[in-house]
Amino acid sequence: MALLDVPAAVNDGVVIKEPITSPPPIGPGAFDSVPTTFIHDSKTNGTASSDESTDGATLATSANGLLDDHSETTKKTGHTRHVVPLINIPGYSVQRKLRVITIGAGFSGLMFAHKIRYEHPEMQNIVTNTIFEARSDVGGTWLVNTYPGVQCDVPSHIYAFPFDPNPDWDRFYSSGAEIHEYMVKTVKKWDLDRDVQLNTKVISVFWQQDLGQWKVIVECNGVQRDEYAEIVISAQGFLNAWNWPDIPGLGKFRGHKVHSANWDHSYDYSKKRIAIIGNGSSGIQILPKLAQLEDTDVLSIQRGPSWIVARMDPGKLLGKSDLGSNPEYTEEDKKLFRENPEALHQYRKKLIDSVNKAFKMFVKGSPENIDNQEFAAQQMAEKLNYDPELCAKLIPTWELGCRRVTPGSGYLESFLLPNVHLKQASIKEITEASIVTVDGEVYPVDVVVCATGFDVSHRPQYPVIGRDGVSLAAKWADEPESYLSVACPDFPNYFIFTGPNAVVGHGSLIEGLSWTADYMIKWLKKIANEDIRSVEPKQSAVDDFVTYGDEIHKTLTWTGQCRSWYKKNRVDGRVTATFPGSALLYKRMISDIRGEDWNIEYNSPNRFRFMGNGFTEYELDESNDLSWYVSK
Numbered sequence: 087m088a089l090l091d092v093p094a095a096v097n098d099g100v101v102i103k104e105p106i107t108s109p110p111p112i113g114p115g116a117f118d119s120v121p122t123t124f125i126h127d128s129k130t131n132g133t134a135s136s137d138e139s140t141d142g143a144t145l146a147t148s149a150n151g152l153l154d155d156h157s158e159t160t161k162k163t164g165h166t167r168h169v170v171p172l173i174n175i176p177g178y179s180v181q182r183k184l185r186v187i188t189i190g191a192g193f194s195g196l197m198f199a200h201k202i203r204y205e206h207p208e209m210q211n212i213v214t215n216t217i218f219e220a221r222s223d224v225g226g227t228w229l230v231n232t233y234p235g236v237q238c239d240v241p242s243h244i245y246a247f248p249f250d251p252n253p254d255w256d257r258f259y260s261s262g263a264e265i266h267e268y269m270v271k272t273v274k275k276w277d278l279d280r281d282v283q284l285n286t287k288v289i290s291v292f293w294q295q296d297l298g299q300w301k302v303i304v305e306c307n308g309v310q311r312d313e314y315a316e317i318v319i320s321a322q323g324f325l326n327a328w329n330w331p332d333i334p335g336l337g338k339f340r341g342h343k344v345h346s347a348n349w350d351h352s353y354d355y356s357k358k359r360i361a362i363i364g365n366g367s368s369g370i371q372i373l374p375k376l377a378q379l380e381d382t383d384v385l386s387i388q389r390g391p392s393w394i395v396a397r398m399d400p401g402k403l404l405g406k407s408d409l410g411s412n413p414e415y416t417e418e419d420k421k422l423f424r425e426n427p428e429a430l431h432q433y434r435k436k437l438i439d440s441v442n443k444a445f446k447m448f449v450k451g452s453p454e455n456i457d458n459q460e461f462a463a464q465q466m467a468e469k470l471n472y473d474p475e476l477c478a479k480l481i482p483t484w485e486l487g488c489r490r491v492t493p494g495s496g497y498l499e500s501f502l503l504p505n506v507h508l509k510q511a512s513i514k515e516i517t518e519a520s521i522v523t524v525d526g527e528v529y530p531v532d533v534v535v536c537a538t539g540f541d542v543s544h545r546p547q548y549p550v551i552g553r554d555g556v557s558l559a560a561k562w563a564d565e566p567e568s569y570l571s572v573a574c575p576d577f578p579n580y581f582i583f584t585g586p587n588a589v590v591g592h593g594s595l596i597e598g599l600s601w602t603a604d605y606m607i608k609w610l611k612k613i614a615n616e617d618i619r620s621v622e623p624k625q626s627a628v629d630d631f632v633t634y635g636d637e638i639h640k641t642l643t644w645t646g647q648c649r650s651w652y653k654k655n656r657v658d659g660r661v662t663a664t665f666p667g668s669a670l671l672y673k674r675m676i677s678d679i680r681g682e683d684w685n686i687e688y689n690s691p692n693r694f695r696f697m698g699n700g701f702t703e704y705e706l707d708e709s710n711d712l713s714w715y716v717s718k
């Protein structure tokens with residue numbers, strides 16, 4: 087058979103398993119080149135790996151000793167050489183379509199689904215993607231958090247899928263319901279739920295080293311089944327698992343008990359004595375809404391204050407005079423954004439620009455931090471009508487930005503109402519009908535609202551077992567440490583959205599999710615095109631990232647003197663949630679694969695078998711321009 091008879095039907099033990107026609111390659115670059123034929127090498131079962139002790143560029147070490155039928159290992163000049171038979175397919179051909187399992191259909195999982203279909207359409211020939219979603223609908227955070235007052239704390243126009251900005255947002259900060267509605271509409275428009283299996287919960291995940299794949303056990307309607315994939319993508323969220331707080335006696339309370347992340351809408355909260363435990367972003371949004379209900383008496387029980395500030399001037403951004411802190415967009419605004427996408431683009435750019443510039447505010451002692459803190463203290467005092475007692479209690483003394491700053495619309499003003507009370511103390515216990523604080527005060531209540539946050543340990547709620555039986559929950563028991571938030575040693579081919587130290591602390595997370603998805607796609611292309619069996623970050627790279635990142639964190643407000651979930655609900659201790667630097671630094675860092683930080687195992691004992699027959703796919707199409715690189 088002639089060498090150039092490509093694709094070959096059957097050639098030297100290489101069997102075409104799944105011939106399909108792909109869309110034309112985007113360009114001649116090898117990285118993006120798309121094969122027209124998928125070939126499964128039924129005989130090759132050897133692997134090669136690069137590890138920290140070898141020269142990754144030139145040496146391949148046999149990982150499991152199994153070699154291709156036709157291969158031989160020779161010793162020449164002290165080096166091991168892996169001889170494998172030529173495969174008669176173009177270089178960089180995809181030899182196996184990667185099976186990807188994505189866990190979760192919130193913003194992260196849906197963003198990834200969109201990327202691989204529309205922004206990188208060639209991925210349709212490289213991967214299959216199945217998204218398992220435990221809940222009955224898409225939306226994640228915005229499906230689940232339906233408590234009164236829930237809304238985003240970054241401008242809606244930048245809290246939207248970058249591929250489908252929404253000209254129709256009602257307000258500067260949208261309600262949770264509107265965000266969920268937007269997500270559902272966008273999913274429908276782009277058919278993003280094509281590969282989503284709802285009501286299907288991932289209950290355990292095991293790496294199978296011998297097969298180079300994950301076994302994923304899922305449960306749907308009480309029935310368990312096994313699924314398999316080369317790649318697992320965790321898009322399961324970082325503020326997803328809520329728990330009742332560990333307060334003695336909470337279980338004995340006989341009144342109505344509700345958590346912010348699992349709001350009970352069937353209960354009538356009016357005419358009740360309500361205690362709200364917690365003043366994070368959730369509690370801050372809930373309080374004014376419950377205070378406005380008929381005849382409620384609301385007690386905020388908190389262990390310390392939170393910074394509340396709204397400094398963005400929505401009117402100025404729209405070229406109008408003062409519109410207040412959360413104005414509605416007029417029909418005229420929406421019409422402009424609908425009919426003139428460039429106007430919307432420029433508006434979104436302006437918002438994102440100001441958010442990125444504001445990162446300096448998170449540098450301890452910076453002029454921006456001091457200025458914003460003074461501004462916030464002044465604004466808070468004004469909203470508290472300069473009440474000395476309230477100001478002393480509710481305006482923090484620790485650094486602005488230490489924990490999530492929120493616009494907190496209507497929150498501070500509520501404390502001026504006769505039906506709203508403040509108690510700053512830890513809770514000793516909850517009895518059948520009361521809350522007792524550590525100073526012995528007893529507060530009889532009908533309702534306890536736990537706005538007490540989430541399990542922020544990053545530990546998976548179910549077994550995730552990697553190489554050599556390593557459990558992710560055990561590995562992250564003390565400190566969750568990741569590679570740039572996206573991966574973890576011992577967990578091959580396991581990619582994470584919003585893992586430990588992700589860009590969750592400033593601005594809108596959504597753009598960051600988009601960059602993360604692009605990064606994952608780069609890896610998936612490399613894995614498929616270069617016949618790679620598995621990749622995982624080196625422990626040494628993670629150690630360096632964590633150690634140096636901690637030094638950067640010392641300069642940032644997230645290590646300030648507050649308790650926050652950014653530090654796993656500690657006052658001191660490592661920052662585990664936020665990225666050690668700006669969003670733009672993160673973007674820069676993950677725009678490259680940085681292969682030197684990773685261990686790579688190949689499917690063949692010879693890592694260069696992906697060179698195939700010595701040709702690129704591109705040049706085999708005679709209609710292609712073979713001198714595209716000649717620019718002058």
Ligand SMILES: Cc1cc2nc3c(=O)[nH]c(=O)nc-3n(C[C@H](O)[C@H](O)[C@H](O)COP(=O)(O)OP(=O)(O)OC[C@H]3O[C@@H](n4cnc5c(N)ncnc54)[C@H](O)[C@@H]3O)c2cc1C
Nearest residue numbers: 190192193194219220226227231238239287288322323595
């Ligand atoms: C009340 C609230 C308000 C917020 N407001 C903002 C904001 O204004 N701006 C901002 O930037 N960020 C905000 N956040 C953070 C928000 O979580 C993220 O912006 C974003 O929604 C995260 O999307 P995600 O897809 O990564 O995770 P999620 O939205 O949490 O989605 C994860 C999905 O994975 C599914 N899942 C989990 N485990 C499994 C399993 N074992 N099997 C199958 N499926 C599983 C879940 O059911 C869920 O649907 C807010 C968070 C909360 C809680």
Ligand SMILES: NC(=O)c1ccc[n+]([C@@H]2O[C@H](COP(=O)([O-])OP(=O)(O)OC[C@H]3O[C@@H](n4cnc5c(N)ncnc54)[C@H](OP(=O)(O)O)[C@@H]3O)[C@@H](O)[C@H]2O)c1
Nearest residue numbers: 237238239331364365366367368369389490537538539651
């Ligand atoms: N768009 C938005 O505006 C918005 C809304 C909601 C949530 N979010 C996101 O979700 C994150 C989490 O917000 P969250 O408010 O749900 O949780 P959170 O910020 O972790 O706040 C939890 C609150 O509960 C208190 N608490 C916890 N356990 C307690 C206990 N045993 N006894 C007494 N108090 C207890 C905490 O007190 P201490 O402070 O003393 O620890 C804290 O005030 C936010 O930071 C933000 O990223 C955003």
